[in-house]
Amino acid sequence: MSVRVVARIRPLLKHELDKDSIVTAESTTDENTKERPTVIRIPNPKTDSESFSFQFSSVYEQEATQQELFDAEISPTVKHLFNGFDLSIFAHGCTGTGKTHTMRGGKTLADRGVIPRLLSAIYRRCKKVEKDTGGETHVDVALEYFEIYCDRVYDLFEPPEKRTPSGLPIRDSAKGKTVVVGLTEKPCATLKEFEQLYDQANVNRSTSATKLNAHSSRSHAILCVKITQTTEDTIRVSRASCIDLAGSEDNRRTDNNKERLVESSAINKSLFVLAQCVDAVNKKQARIPYRESKMTRILSLGQNSGLTVMILNLAPTRAYHLDTLASLNFASRTKKIEVSEVENDPIYRAMAKPLAATSSIGGATITRQPLRPLAAAHNANIQEVDKKKQGTKPNKAFSVFSDSRKPGVRGSNLPVQNQGVRRLDTHKRAAESSAPASRPTKTYRSADDASRARSLENAMTKESIEAMISQRIDEKLAERALQDAAVTTPALSAELQRRLDDLEQRVEARDDDKSGPGLQFLLMGKQHLTRGEEVSALRMFQLALPYFPGNSRLEAKIAKLEESIRSRREVGSASTHAALAHASNRMAPLSTKQRKAFPGDETDDDEFAPVDASDHDESYASDSSFKFKKPARKTKPMAKKLPIFRDQDVTSYSAYQEDQTPRTSRLLKIINTKDVAQIKALKGVGAKKADAIVSCLVDMDDEEIHDLQMLAMLKGVGGKSVETMRLGLTVKI
Numbered sequence: 001m002s003v004r005v006v007a008r009i010r011p012l013l014k015h016e017l018d019k020d021s022i023v024t025a026e027s028t029t030d031e032n033t034k035e036r037p038t039v040i041r042i043p044n045p046k047t048d049s050e051s052f053s054f055q056f057s058s059v060y061e062q063e064a065t066q067q068e069l070f071d072a073e074i075s076p077t078v079k080h081l082f083n084g085f086d087l088s089i090f091a092h093g094c095t096g097t098g099k100t101h102t103m104r105g106g107k108t109l110a111d112r113g114v115i116p117r118l119l120s121a122i123y124r125r126c127k128k129v130e131k132d133t134g135g136e137t138h139v140d141v142a143l144e145y146f147e148i149y150c151d152r153v154y155d156l157f158e159p160p161e162k163r164t165p166s167g168l169p170i171r172d173s174a175k176g177k178t179v180v181v182g183l184t185e186k187p188c189a190t191l192k193e194f195e196q197l198y199d200q201a202n203v204n205r206s207t208s209a210t211k212l213n214a215h216s217s218r219s220h221a222i223l224c225v226k227i228t229q230t231t232e233d234t235i236r237v238s239r240a241s242c243i244d245l246a247g248s249e250d251n252r253r254t255d256n257n258k259e260r261l262v263e264s265s266a267i268n269k270s271l272f273v274l275a276q277c278v279d280a281v282n283k284k285q286a287r288i289p290y291r292e293s294k295m296t297r298i299l300s301l302g303q304n305s306g307l308t309v310m311i312l313n314l315a316p317t318r319a320y321h322l323d324t325l326a327s328l329n330f331a332s333r334t335k336k337i338e339v340s341e342v343e344n345d346p347i348y349r350a351m352a353k354p355l356a357a358t359s360s361i362g363g364a365t366i367t368r369q370p371l372r373p374l375a376a377a378h379n380a381n382i383q384e385v386d387k388k389k390q391g392t393k394p395n396k397a398f399s400v401f402s403d404s405r406k407p408g409v410r411g412s413n414l415p416v417q418n419q420g421v422r423r424l425d426t427h428k429r430a431a432e433s434s435a436p437a438s439r440p441t442k443t444y445r446s447a448d449d450a451s452r453a454r455s456l457e458n459a460m461t462k463e464s465i466e467a468m469i470s471q472r473i474d475e476k477l478a479e480r481a482l483q484d485a486a487v488t489t490p491a492l493s494a495e496l497q498r499r500l501d502d503l504e505q506r507v508e509a510r511d512d513d514k515s516g517p518g519l520q521f522l523l524m525g526k527q528h529l530t531r532g533e534e535v536s537a538l539r540m541f542q543l544a545l546p547y548f549p550g551n552s553r554l555e556a557k558i559a560k561l562e563e564s565i566r567s568r569r570e571v572g573s574a575s576t577h578a579a580l581a582h583a584s585n586r587m588a589p590l591s592t593k594q595r596k597a598f599p600g601d602e603t604d605d606d607e608f609a610p611v612d613a614s615d616h617d618e619s620y621a622s623d624s625s626f627k628f629k630k631p632a633r634k635t636k637p638m639a640k641k642l643p644i645f646r647d648q649d650v651t652s653y654s655a656y657q658e659d660q661t662p663r664t665s666r667l668l669k670i671i672n673t674k675d676v677a678q679i680k681a682l683k684g685v686g687a688k689k690a691d692a693i694v695s696c697l698v699d700m701d702d703e704e705i706h707d708l709q710m711l712a713m714l715k716g717v718g719g720k721s722v723e724t725m726r727l728g729l730t731v732k733i
């Protein structure tokens with residue numbers, strides 16, 4: 001199932017009442033049917049006569065209330081949560097668009113946001129479940145609440161003075177999910193208790209006034225609600241994760257001071273990585289850059305399971321025009337992400353197979369483990385279980401890290417309990433159909449709760465037997481894996497372990513590094529430079545300088561940039577001058593050759609740019625020296641496909657058109673319409689390519705494609721495609 005994306009347009013704020021709303025909602029069906037609109041329409045920033053439209057699952061207009069949004073989007077998911085599915089709800093949008101209002105809301109009953117309403121619904125459901133099962137099922141609710149501020153994770157249930165500068169570490173659990181280590185898990189039995197805890201924790205959240213929002217969230221806040229349903233025989237854990245992302249900020253509009261800029265650059269970077277992850281997931285790329293920011297690593301969008309609802313918050317006014325377009329574009333790509341609906345299995349209390357709480361987010365029960373090579377890995381996340389129930393049989397000490405679908409077992413003739421996951425998507429079902437369906441089927445699950453409770457006793461006997469068999473298989477496989485590891489690589493394992501420990505220490509040392517904000521500035525500077533935004537790059541490098549006093553390379557870099565900017569200004573005429581200033585943020589692709597000649601050559605940058613520890617994490621298995629290496633450069637393919645931008649002198653645009661043939665002009669005109677239908681009609685362009693081209697164009701804000709070279713450099717387009725498109729056009733003379 002793909003991520004459900006809904007859009008919400010916030011009403012005009014007091015100081016915006018005299019402004020026009022340019023973002024409108026439209027219904028695709030007959031207006032009289034009173035169905036909720038599903039389309040957002042927004043004018044083209046270049047010409048108001050044209051407009052872009054974006055389709056979503058639902059669109060909430062300015063008048064939509066908190067109650068309407070909750071009832072339609074979130075309330076129906078609560079029952080799935082109690083059926084064992086995880087739920088992720090996140091609010092996305094640029095700063096000041098109403099994310100916190102949507103998630104947290106105001107103090108009055110009508111103003112309450114998604115989170116308090118969700119908790120209220122959860123407590124109601126708890127009571128119902130307990131009543132329907134005649135008290136056999138007991139439901140516990142516990143909370144974890146943390147924020148990711150400047151790429152560091154802090155527990156919001158802890159007062160700020162207790163924070164360590166490097167924040168809480170995050171680790172990958174044995175189940176392949178990302179967990180934050182050391183979070184406080186607060187049991188929370190009533191709605192009243194929740195309100196107290198939540199309000200208190202929100203005081204600890206990092207917020208500040210910015211020019212665009214008087215109460216701007218400076219961090220991504222993530223609330224995890226853990227629901228544990230316990231019967232005499234089973235324990236089932238599911239989680240609802242509510243994520244209030246910090247908003248992206250255009251620092252040309254914020255007038256942010258130094259501190260706000262550091263926060264802003266961290267926010268923008270993590271959101272940029274999130275967008276890259278979404279793109280990579282959509283393009284089915286082998287490497288998804290989750291590890292490049294803590295937020296994406298924790299969210300693991302597309303890798304987590306369960307139900308995901310994204311609420312895209314939009315501001316209606318023209319001041320947000322480009323930001324709104326960027327958000328719409330991002331959300332359109334997000335909705336294509338497929339998320340597997342995987343139900344959390346119950347843990348059988350009678351069996352010696354306790355599992356660590358499984359969650360894509362958080363998990364206080366997971367204790368921190370040193371990195372280990374997989375061959376010698378064992379599952380250390382085994383909880384203490386009810387020893388009275390276990391009798392004298394010792395706890396199973398380990399289980400093998402494996403895909404929970406147990407490939408080794410699949411071919412076996414033994415009756416296997418599908419202990420790992422029960423996927424609901426049809427391909428997976430077909431593949432699994434050879435195994436006997438020993439667990440209750442979906443139809444059984446959705447049956448009336450009362451009859452389910454009555455038949456539970458009989459079903460459990462059969463299931464207990466199967467669970468026991470499965471446990472034996474696990475143990476055998478684990479023994480074999482350990483034997484194999486011991487026989488084949490004893491020396492290597494010790495060496496590898498030493499290196500892994502070493503690597504871990506280095507990663508942690510980096511976490512504690514006081515020059516963190518300086519590195520952030522450097523990184524931002526480098527990003528600006530790559531995009532050719534010299535002025536912004538210079539500003540970032542200047543801000544980084546105090547963190548690296550006496551760094552001659554950085555000083556040289558700044559001097560070089562200052563010189564470059566000065567000379568460009570001097571060369572231009574007075575009119576070009578004005579245009580340059582205006583155009584410092586406009587972009588046009590740069591050829592490989594031009595890029596090499598650019599003063600901020602990448603080679604220089606790498607020498608003082610921060611090294612991304614996450615990359616090393618991933619490559620440790622193959623890195624023989626464990627020294628951080630620069631990635632090998634693949635200049636040729638990169639140079640062709642990478643959209644690299646530089647400042648563009650707008651006065652020279654007209655030169656592009658002078659020597660263009662009518663066919664070329666027509667092609668560029670069609671491309672610049674940004675209309676998928678027209679672009680799709682070009683020779684050699686399918687729906688996917690047309691979509692990709694429009695996405696690229698929207699990403700380039702209001703920039704146009706001026707020539708065929710520029711067109712060929714768009715992602716997914718090459719020289720050959722351009723020629724095919726061009727030759728496929730007929731031109732009247």
Ligand SMILES: Nc1ncnc2c1ncn2[C@@H]1O[C@H](COP(=O)(O)OP(=O)(O)OP(=O)(O)O)[C@@H](O)[C@H]1O
Nearest residue numbers: 010011095096097098099100101213216217246247
């Ligand atoms: N649906 C709405 N109805 C009434 N007021 C709203 C609505 N949405 C947002 N607002 C108001 O808009 C302002 C900005 O909203 P909010 O702080 O929630 O934005 P945000 O997206 O969380 O911003 P940031 O990313 O900077 O934290 C607040 O004053 C809020 O009360």
